[in-house]
Amino acid sequence: MNRAFICAKQNFPRGSAGANYIQYLALALKEIGYYPIVISSGMYSKCTLDEVNDKYFYQGIEFYNPFIFKGKVQKHIEFSHYDQVRFVQALDHYSADDTDVIISYLMEEGPLKHILKYAQKRKINCAACVVEWLPKSCFKNKRKYKSYMRSMTQIIPCYNVVLPITRYIADKYEDFPCRTLVLPIMTDVKEYDYAIPATKQNKIKLIFPVNGVMKDSMASMLLGLGGCSKEIRDRLEFHITNYSMKKVERDLAGCSNQEIVKNAKALVVIHKWLEYSALVNLYKEMDYLLLVRDTNQMTLANFPSKVPETMTHGVIPIASRVGDYTDLYLRDRYNSIVFDGCSPEACIKAITRAVLLQPSEVEQMRMAARRTAEEVFDYHNWVMKLSQLFPVQGK
Secondary structure, three states: OOEEEEEEOOOEOOOOHHHHHHHHHHHHHHHHOOEEEEEOOEOHHHOEEEOOOOEEEEOOEEEEOOOOOOOHHHHHHHHHHHHHHHHHHHHHHOOOOOOOEEEEEOOOHHHHHHHHHHHHHHOOEEEEEEOOOOOHHHOOOHHHHHHHHHHHHHHHHHOOEEEEOOHHHHHHHOOOOOEEOOOOOOEOOOOOOOOOOOOOOOOEEEEEEOOOOOOOOHHHHHHHHHOOOHHHHOOEEEEEEOOOHHHHHHHOOOOOOHHHHHHHHHHEEEEOOOOHHHHHHHHOOOOEEEEOOOOOHHHHHOOOOHHHHHHOOOOEEEEEOOOHHHHHHOOEOOOEEEEOOOOHHHHHHHHHHHHOOOHHHHHHHHHHHHHHHHHHHEHHHHHHHHHHHOOOOOO
C-alpha cells in the first residue's frame, strides 16, 4: 500500500483554511492511488471511528493527532520543546518507507528539518507546501524571523518537491534543484449540493469571511460601502463572519466623515465563528464576495481560500487586482468584477457596478463562477499534474 503522509499543525478537519487545503490535497492524492494519512493537530470528534482498526477517518482520509495533551502546562512544554520530533515519531508509528510520500504543511524550522532528515535517510519522496511568504513585520523578534527564513530558503529547497501556492513564491525556488508545481487551494464541487439561486428582489448580499491573518483592507471595504449613494446602499447588506462590531468600529476609526461611518455600520451583519456546514449555508444566501487588498509581499504570495470556496457556491467575487487569482482565474464581467486599486473610491465604483447589473447578467456570472470552480479549482483537475510529481510505485 502506497501511503501519503501530510504533516501539519492545522485544526483538521475544517478548522482553518489550511485544514481545507490539506483535505483537498489528500483527496487528490487518493485519486492518484495513495492512501492518505493526515498527521496534524485537530479534533477526533469531527471524524468517524473505525472501531475494528481503532482509526479515525474524515471523508476517507485517515487522521492521526500526535498532539494530545492532558493539561495546559504539558501542552506548553510539548509544543515548545518536543513538537519537533512529534511528526517523526508518528511516521515511525506507521513505519513509513520508500513506497510512501511525505508532504509537510509547516513553516517551523525544527519539524521541517527532522522530517527532511527522516525522509532522506529512508529515500522517501518528500514535498513541502509553501502557502505564505511573510515579511519581517509579522514576527515578534529577529530570532523567529531568521528561523523562518532558514526554513523557507535553506531547508524547504532540499525537499524533492515544493508546492508553492502562487507564482510569486515559485519564483523564489527557480534556482534550486527541487521540482515545483504552483498549486492553488483546491475545492470539491460535489461535496455540497448546488443549485443556481433564483433571482431575488430583496437585498443584495455581500460577504467577507475572516479566516487567519488579515491581509485585506477592511477599512476600504467598509468606507466604500458607506460611501455609496443612498440608492445603492438601500439594496445592500455586508455580512462578515468570525468578526465583531467592535473590530468594525476600530477599522472605521480613522475616518473623520461620521456620515460615512454611520452608513457603513448600518450595512454590516456580524456572524460569530461558524461551523463549516453553517458557513456553507450562509454562502448559499450570498450574491458577492467582497475582497479588497493592497499589493504587497504578503498579498502577492497569498492565494485566498475564500475565492474558490465561495465560487463553488456560485458567489461572484468583487476583487481588487492583485496576485494569481485575479491574473489567472478571475475575468471581469465573466465570473467576477475585478478592479484596480484598493481605495474606498475604487470600491464604491466596483460595488455600484455590481448592484446595477441586470438579473440576467448576475445569473450568467453566477454560472460562470461555479463553472470556474468545476473546471479549475476542483481537486480532480490537479490529479494528473500531481501524479507526475508523486508517481505511485507499482503502477
